[in-house]
Amino acid sequence: MANQSEHEEHEAMEMPPREPNTIYVGKKPTMNYVLACLTQINNGGDFVTVKARGRAISRAVDVAQVLTKRFATDIKVQSIAINTEQVKSTITGGMSNVSSIEIKLGK
């Protein structure tokens, strides 16, 4: 899940945060993303979307739980969606599937 990063620059779910109010969870410590979410919520929007792919999915769930249970108890999980994305492997050149999650949080 790490070797395809440069290949789907054009995909909507790319890791650079293009969509507003969206935090893309990757390999950094959970608290980094929790703080990013808090900043997002305090700077305007009453909602934030947490997205992750592959093994980062469990961290995205951690982020949502730490945020809603400890740091922003007025924020609730609004919806959770799971999906499959096709990514091209840099090693084999073939396409492979990777699961993704999208957790919408809001007041």
Added chain:
Amino acid sequence: MANQSEHEEHEAMEMPPREPNTIYVGKKPTMNYVLACLTQINNGGDFVTVKARGRAISRAVDVAQVLTKRFATDIKVQSIAINTEQVKSTITGGMSNVSSIEIKLGK
């Protein structure tokens, strides 16, 4: 949520499938759980619940995606819930939090 991982995985493996129609996802290969779900669906119930904790959460999402996209396209994700569970660490003896996911699949 990193320092309890050893224990959390241990607990996940211990979780006996008490609830009917529930598959507990742990460390085994994804396909093992997909097959378990298929067996469950074919042996009666038109639904199955996939549960996981900690790092197994991403595998649970994989299981749901492989099942619904490839092996049982009549099965859909009905609901997804995330939660936090308290587990006792065997190392420190203290309580720590671990995220969990529950994916309901059905026709």
